[in-house]
Amino acid sequence: VRNLLASLFDLALALIEVLYRNTCAACGGERPLLGRPLCSLCAATFVAIAARGCRKCGSEPLGRTRAPARCRRCREREFAFRRAVAALRYGAAVRAVILAIKFERRREAIPLLAGPMAAALREAKLDRRVDVVVAVPLHPLRRYHRGFDQSECLAAALAARLALPHVEGALLRHRFTSPQSLRRRRERSAALDGAYVALRRRRIRGKTVLLVDDVMTSGATADAAARALLRGGARRVYVAVAAT
Ligand SMILES: [Zn+2]
Numbered sequence: 001v002r003n004l005l006a007s008l009f010d011l012a013l014a015l016i017e018v019l020y021r022n023t024c025a026a027c028g029g030e031r032p033l034l035g036r037p038l039c040s041l042c043a044a045t046f047v048a049i050a051a052r053g054c055r056k057c058g059s060e061p062l063g064r065t066r067a068p069a070r071c072r073r074c075r076e077r078e079f080a081f082r083r084a085v086a087a088l089r090y091g092a093a094v095r096a097v098i099l100a101i102k103f104e105r106r107r108e109a110i111p112l113l114a115g116p117m118a119a120a121l122r123e124a125k126l127d128r129r130v131d132v133v134v135a136v137p138l139h140p141l142r143r144y145h146r147g148f149d150q151s152e153c154l155a156a157a158l159a160a161r162l163a164l165p166h167v168e169g170a171l172l173r174h175r176f177t178s179p180q181s182l183r184r185r186r187e188r189s190a191a192l193d194g195a196y197v198a199l200r201r202r203r204i205r206g207k208t209v210l211l212v213d214d215v216m217t218s219g220a221t222a223d224a225a226a227r228a229l230l231r232g233g234a235r236r237v238y239v240a241v242a243a244t
């Protein structure tokens with residue numbers, strides 16, 4: 001009887017381990033709390049920044065409590081979008097989650113980004129001003145190779161959370177730019193000018209569009225995509241990014 005109990009106990013332990021063996025979505029390490037997607041170390045680098053970001057481009061001010069009226073990024077260019085909201089600081093864990101979605105297709109990690117983005121947009125009261133949600137797309141060739149467009153998935157998840165329509169494939173990236181050609185910021189904006197074209201114009205004409213991307217660096221990509229939407233008849237464009 002004792003042997004039977006012991007083996008039943010082992011079986012139960014094995015079952016529990018299979019059911020609850022979860023790893024951190026960012027570092028792959030063990031996570032201390034059941035039901036949490038990140039370990040405590042990674043959770044600490046997941047920092048919400050939307051509330052103190054630049055009112056135009058969403059960038060986080062360095063060493064200040066509030067962003068100046070015009071941050072450094074905004075002083076360099078006139079963005080075509082009305083306003084961008086960045087949910088999270090581009091820290092180690094956020095970067096790892098974005099790469100896991102992008103290259104390992106870990107769709108289950110998408111809520112880790114879509115959740116904070118939805119919260120940031122609600123806090124900025126932009127969710128009520130937006131009519132449709134669209135994504136900054138990959139070039140079709142890159143999408144074909146990767147088999148997956150993380151920004152479209154992010155846009156779909158965000159639209160569902162905000163109960164807004166997601167217009168899939170609203171933009172087309174028709175110019176292929178190699179990463180090497182995007183090395184310098186000035187070359188980057190020149191290379192991206194006219195890189196996007198709006199499709200499905202009936203769905204965006206006269207609408208306030210929320211443009212979704214995973215990361216914003218210089219803002220050149222969001223700017224080029226926003227210009228294409230405005231050329232395609234959108235009334236105004238807001239931008240939501242997971243991190244900056
Ligand atoms: Zn971790």
Ligand SMILES: [Zn+2]
Nearest residue numbers: 054057071074
């Ligand atoms: Zn700014």
